Amino acid sequence: MQSLEEIGVGQTASIADVPGADAVSLRLLEMGLTPGVRVAVVGRAPLGDPVELEVRGYRLSIRRREAALVTVTT
Amino acid sequence: MTEPGGRERPLIVALVGNPNTGKSTLFTALAGIPTRIGNYPGVTVEEKVGRFSHHGRDVDLVDLPGTYSLRAQSPDEQVAVDVLCGRMRGVPKPDCAIVVVDASNLARNLFLTSQVLDLGLPTVVALTLGDLAAERGITVDADSLARRLGCPVIPVVVPQGVGVSTLRDSVVGAAAALPPPPPALAAHLADADAERPPAARDAIARYAWIDGIAADVIRRSDRTGRSRSEAIDAILTHRVWGTLVFAMVMLALFTSIFRLASPAMDLISAGMDGVAAQVEASLPEGPLRSLLVDGVLAGVGGVVVFVPQIALLFLFIAILEGCGYLSRAAFLMDRLLVGAGLSGKSFIPLLSSFACAIPGIMAARTIENRRDRLLTILVAPLMSCSARLPVYLLLCGAFVPDAAVVFPWLRLPAVVLVAMYALGVIVAAAVAFGLSRTVFRGPPQPFVMELPGWRWPQAAVVLERVREAAWSFLKNAGTLILAMSIVLWALGTYPRPVLPAGGEFTEAEARGEALRQSFLGRAGRAIEPLVKPLGWDWRLGCAALASFPAREVVLGTLGVIYNLGDVDPGDEEGGTMLVRRLKAATWDGTERKVFSLPVALSIMVFFALCAQCASTLAVIGRETGSWVWPVVTFAYMTSLAWLGAFAIYQLGTALGW
Ligand SMILES: Nc1nc2c(ncn2[C@@H]2O[C@H](COP(=O)(O)OP(=O)(O)O)[C@@H](O)[C@H]2O)c(=O)[nH]1
Numbered sequence: 233m234q235s236l237e238e239i240g241v242g243q244t245a246s247i248a249d250v251p252g253a254d255a256v257s258l259r260l261l262e263m264g265l266t267p268g269v270r271v272a273v274v275g276r277a278p279l280g281d282p283v284e285l286e287v288r289g290y291r292l293s294i295r296r297r298e299a300a301l302v303t304v305t306t
Numbered sequence: 307m308t309e310p311g312g313r314e315r316p317l318i319v320a321l322v323g324n325p326n327t328g329k330s331t332l333f334t335a336l337a338g339i340p341t342r343i344g345n346y347p348g349v350t351v352e353e354k355v356g357r358f359s360h361h362g363r364d365v366d367l368v369d370l371p372g373t374y375s376l377r378a379q380s381p382d383e384q385v386a387v388d389v390l391c392g393r394m395r396g397v398p399k400p401d402c403a404i405v406v407v408d409a410s411n412l413a414r415n416l417f418l419t420s421q422v423l424d425l426g427l428p429t430v431v432a433l434t435l436g437d438l439a440a441e442r443g444i445t446v447d448a449d450s451l452a453r454r455l456g457c458p459v460i461p462v463v464v465p466q467g468v469g470v471s472t473l474r475d476s477v478v479g480a481a482a483a484l485p486p487p488p489p490a491l492a493a494h495l496a497d498a499d500a501e502r503p504p505a506a507r508d509a510i511a512r513y514a515w516i517d518g519i520a521a522d523v524i525r526r527s528d529r530t531g532r533s534r535s536e537a538i539d540a541i542l543t544h545r546v547w548g549t550l551v552f553a554m555v556m557l558a559l560f561t562s563i564f565r566l567a568s569p570a571m572d573l574i575s576a577g578m579d580g581v582a583a584q585v586e587a588s589l590p591e592g593p594l595r596s597l598l599v600d601g602v603l604a605g606v607g608g609v610v611v612f613v614p615q616i617a618l619l620f621l622f623i624a625i626l627e628g629c630g631y632l633s634r635a636a637f638l639m640d641r642l643l644v645g646a647g648l649s650g651k652s653f654i655p656l657l658s659s660f661a662c663a664i665p666g667i668m669a670a671r672t673i674e675n676r677r678d679r680l681l682t683i684l685v686a687p688l689m690s691c692s693a694r695l696p697v698y699l700l701l702c703g704a705f706v707p708d709a710a711v712v713f714p715w716l717r718l719p720a721v722v723l724v725a726m727y728a729l730g731v732i733v734a735a736a737v738a739f740g741l742s743r744t745v746f747r748g749p750p751q752p753f754v755m756e757l758p759g760w761r762w763p764q765a766a767v768v769l770e771r772v773r774e775a776a777w778s779f780l781k782n783a784g785t786l787i788l789a790m791s792i793v794l795w796a797l798g799t800y801p802r803p804v805l806p807a808g809g810e811f812t813e814a815e816a817r818g819e820a821l822r823q824s825f826l827g828r829a830g831r832a833i834e835p836l837v838k839p840l841g842w843d844w845r846l847g848c849a850a851l852a853s854f855p856a857r858e859v860v861l862g863t864l865g866v867i868y869n870l871g872d873v874d875p876g877d878e879e880g881g882t883m884l885v886r887r888l889k890a891a892t893w894d895g896t897e898r899k900v901f902s903l904p905v906a907l908s909i910m911v912f913f914a915l916c917a918q919c920a921s922t923l924a925v926i927g928r929e930t931g932s933w934v935w936p937v938v939t940f941a942y943m944t945s946l947a948w949l950g951a952f953a954i955y956q957l958g959t960a961l962g963w
Contacts, residue, residue, distance in 0.1 A: 253503040255379060256752040261509035262375045263754055264414045269513075278545045279641035282650075284757060289444070290411045291539065291757035293637045295644070298752060 236271065236302035241283075244272040245304035257301050264288040265302060316357065316364035317481050318398050320389055322422055323406030324415055325372035325674075326630070326758040328434040328464065332406055334766050335464045336474065337367045343774065345931055347395050351385045360474040368397060374414075376421040377505060381676060390425050401481040402428045404473070409446045409461070410439035410759060412524060416516045417509075420489045423455065428480045431459040432473055437466065438759055441534065443527040451523040456486035465764060491515055535759040542634050543757075552638050555631070556657060559622045563615050563661040564692060570614035578607035596799060597792070605791030608855065609784040612664050612921065617776050619658050619665040623672060624771035626654075628763025632672060633755055640753060646735040647742025649675065649753055652682040656734070659689035660727075663922045664783075667929055668775060677746050681738050683929060684939055687922050688734040690727045690914055696861060697913050698726050704885040705906035722907070726914045733915060733946060779925070786924040794855045794920070797825045818869040826852050827867075840912065840948070841905040841955040843893055853918045860913070864888065904958030908951040916947035 239245050247269045250257045264287055265271065274291065275284040282295045321336075323329040333340075337356025346353045354369040370389055371382035378384045385394065392399025405422050407415040423429055433448055452459040458476045462469035491511050502510075541547050582599045589595040626632045632654070640650030648656075651673040659666030666686045673679040690698075702719040709718045803823040805811055811819070821827050830848025837847035845867045852867075853860035861884065868887045891900040917923060923936040930936075 250506070253506065255749060256754070258377070258503070258505050258509065259374075259379075259752050259754050261506055261513075262377070262417060263756075264417070264513060266510050266513045275540075275543045277543070277638050277641060278549050279638075281641045281644070282637060282753060284543055284637065288411075288413045289442075290414060291759075293633070293640075293753070293755045293757050295640070295753045298754060 233303045234306065235300045236273075236285075236304050237296050237299040239271075239273045239299075239304060239306070241273050241276055243306070244270055245306045246270055248303040248305050250302050252301050254301075256298055260294070260298065260302060263292060271302075271304070314363065316366045317402065317478065318366050318368060318400045319477055319481070320368045320370055320400040320403045320427075321406065322370045322386060322390070322403055322418065323372060323432075324374055324408065324411075324418055324756075326756060327372070327406045327408040327411075327415065329369070329372055329406045330770075331464045331764050331767050332404075332432060332434065332462065332470075333367065333369050334764075334770055335462075335470050337365075339770065339773075340369075343778065346385050349381045349385060349931075351381050353397075358474070360478050363478050365474075365477065368400065373418065375418060376425075380674075382674065390422065390427065400427060402430065402477055404430050404432050404477060406432050406434055407459075408439075409433050409436045410442055410444060411435075412444075412446055413513070413516050413520050416519065417512055419455070420491070420512050420515065423457070423486055424488045424491075426485045426488065428483055428485045429457045430473065430476050430480045431455060431457060432469075433459055433461045434463070435761075436461050436468075437463050438535070438761060442759075443533075445525045445527070447523045447525065451519070454519045454522065455489075465762070489515055535761075538760040539634075539757070542631070542760075543637065548634075548638060552635060555626070555635070556654075559619070559654070560657055560661065562622065563619050563658060563665060567614040567618050567661075571611050574611050574614070575607060578603055578610070593799075597795070600799070601792040601795035602788070604795070605788040608791055608921070609780065609787045612662065612779065613776050615662050616665045616668060616779050617772050619661075619669055620772045620775040621768065623654065623669060624768040625763050627672065627771075628761070628768060630758040630760050633757050636755065637757060644753075646738040647746075648681055648685075648738050649673070649678045649751070651675070652678060655682050655686055656689055659686040659691060662691050662693070663687040663689065663919065664779075664925050667922065667925050668779065670929065675751050677742075677748065677751055680930065680935070681741055681746060683926055684741065684935065684942075685734040685738045687917055687919065687926075687939060687943065688730045688737065688915065690730045693919070694726070694913050698723050698910055700861060700881060700885065701906040701910055704888065705901060705903055707903070722910070726910055729911065729914050729950070733950075737942070737946075782928045783921070783925045786928070787921045790920045790924065791855050794826075794852075797829075798827075798852060799824055801825070812869075814866075815869045817866050821852070821863075821866050822848070836948075839955070840908045840951040841902070841959070842908070843891075843900050845891070846900070846905075846909065850912065850916075850918065855920050860918075903963045904955045907958055907963075908955035911954045912947045912951040914947075915943055915950050917943035 233248060236245065247265055247267055249267050250260050250265055269287060272286040273283055274286050282293045283299055285292045285294065321329060321333055333356060337358045340354045340356045342353070342355040344353050345351065351371055356367045358365050358367065368389060370386040373383045373386050376383060376387050378387045388394040389397050390400060390403060403422055405419045407419055419431060433446060436446065439446065448459045448461050458480060460469050460473045460476050462473055464470065542551060582603045585598050585603065586595060589598065623632065626635065635653060636650030638650070639653040643649055643652050655666045655669040658669050663686050666689070667683050670679050670682045670686065673682060702722050706719040706722050710716060711718050711721050798821060801823065803820040805816060805819055827848055830851050831844045833847050834844040849860050849863045849867055852863040865884050868891060888901050892898055893900055917940045923940055926939055927933055927936045
């Protein structure tokens with residue numbers, strides 16, 4: 233299983249899970265990163281972090297550390 | 307719903323929604339200028355209430371902070387829940403809730419909507435940004451959405467004047483109607499995996515419910531190519547172009563608060579001088595005149611003079627926020643600030659603080675995360691503001707030898723000047739890092755941030771932000787700053803000086819004597835043992851104390867204390883006079899010169915790091931809603947300033963500079 237952090241710019245993946253029980257994981261679920269949803273990594277900030285995602289038709293910025301909390305399948 | 311007087315009491319309507327959905331735009335369209343702005347008791351969450359009248363019915367519109375969820379994890383969310391449930395002191399339970407839903411981003415917006423529906427309040431959905439959705443080939447069928455949600459759904463596009471009055475009708479009608487049934491989540495909840503924490507289960511179940519609705523109500527037309535918003539976004543977050551645009555925008559922002567504001571500030575100073583001259587001409591010399599001119603008028607001028615910078619900065623911020631660039635700026639800069647325990651959102655407040663910490667600290671309002679906001683406010687005054695520049699310039703010019711550093715064109719005074727700016731930045735980074743690992747330690751703060759689609763800002767909303775920022779500064783911080791300047795005037799004026807009999811005194815000498823004999827002057831003498839290790843004589847200590855109202859007065863105070871009278875250190879002549887006098891100054895009763903390179907450096911380092919600015923402390927107090935933070939800021943900055951000045955003076959003396 234891959235984490236969202238490993239997905240390169242321009243690639244898409246399908247969210248497998250956000251298994252954590254911490255505040256950040258819950259916020260990610262609330263923002264719509266729920267199992268089964270397609271997510272595209274649209275870009276990355278010039279300094280390498282954070283990443284820009286497209287999910288459920290909108291753009292979301294999360295840090296790589298946060299992306300690591302999301303497991304995906306490609 | 308009638309009050310004892312027979313008149314119907316106003317309906318209470320709460321406005322909730324995700325950030326960036328056009329909620330402020332809708333508030334302004336419905337209610338105009340807010341009738342009440344303040345803070346909810348005990349928290350620094352803004353309370354904003356507006357009133358409108360519809361078919362003879364008064365409606366109080368309560369704007370709630372923009373939130374993604376009602377899980378009550380942050381103070382903003384807690385306030386939203388408390389108001390909606392009627393648990394907030396001073397706010398009656400709402401008769402109706404308006405949920406603002408972004409049509410171009412329906413699924414995520416329905417998440418909050420489903421939570422509001424659960425509360426069992428009569429609810430109306432305002433479906434905004436339909437024009438942006440259409441541009442992206444998305445249409446939302448409002449009627450079927452209304453059927454699925456069980457509550458009215460009114461499409462509203464404020465910029466085109468669509469839907470506002472229908473929304474008013476609907477709100478007044480809904481308040482009298484039965485609340486909608488809560489969303490049928492039970493089936494989805496039962497499906498969810500019991501191993502998960504309840505909040506996660508709840509979120510997944512809500513999205514399952516939402517997916518069912520979205521499939522029914524969203525129509526997508528085939529579109530070819532990228533939308534305008536995506537094309538703009540591709541440039542704005544591009545490695546090279548994005549960085550370039552960012553640098554240009556920030557340069558424009560910075561130069562405008564640094565330079566564009568100065569004509570207005572000069573005008574204000576000139577106006578205040580004019581009024582002061584009037585008062586001086588019409589009142590006899592005496593304590594009353596001195597109080598009015600040097601206390602009250604100087605204080606009022608010292609407050610009003612900040613308004614142009616605040617207004618300009620908030621104009622910029624409101625425009626950037628309105629078009630969706632503010633979060634992109636934070637996205638671009640985040641990495642740089644994360645190392646210091648801050649976030650990308652701290653960038654604009656800190657950058658603005660190089661012009662002046664006051665608008666900078668106010669700009670920290672755009673940081674939703676409380677911890678990041680507080681940290682940013684605490685370190686913002688370490689950025690070298692424009693009031694420190696004259697101090698640096700004068701001392702660098704007068705006491706730093708004009709030697710070459712490595713290259714013939716690189717002069718030492720310029721290097722020292724840059725070093726002073728760098729010192730502030732480095733210390734700020736270290737302080738933020740230290741605090742974020744100690745006092746503010748906690749679980750990692752999420753930086754989960756929407757990058758909203760590109761759109762045109764609404765003039766009415768932009769102007770309202772500017773007006774609100776300027777007004778809240780004048781009303782809250784302004785009165786406090788004024789009070790402080792009157793107190794400081796008194797400390798610098800009383801007790802009246804006793805001039806030794808028989809001596810002939812010039813006016814400048816008399817003024818110098820008056821300051822030296824005042825409470826402030828005495829305090830300066832009293833703290834001499836404290837400032838001696840910095841290489842300062844008591845006059846310098848006194849000048850540093852007297853500069854508490856505002857750093858920029860330190861040069862003027864030095865002029866007074868060295869018997870120059872009121873010189874303007876800013877102009878050529880005044881500057882040279884002051885430098886000549888400083889160079890000639892000796893320790894009391896000796897021939898030993900006070901000023902040397904180490905002393906000049908020690909003064910500069912002290913001013914780079916100290917919190918000698920009453921207005922900044924007042925604004926910190928107001929923005930954090932607590933007296934603790936200005937005290938903490940003053941204490942830590944003064945300690946650092948003293949230590950820094952001590953270190954550089956001792957080092958310089960030991961090395962024989
Ligand atoms: N195209 C379009 N823009 C809108 C609409 N409503 C608001 N806006 C713009 O969206 C931006 C954000 O609006 P604002 O009211 O500040 O959003 P808030 O964060 O929810 O309070 C502003 O630039 C508004 O001009 C709308 O219906 N259509």
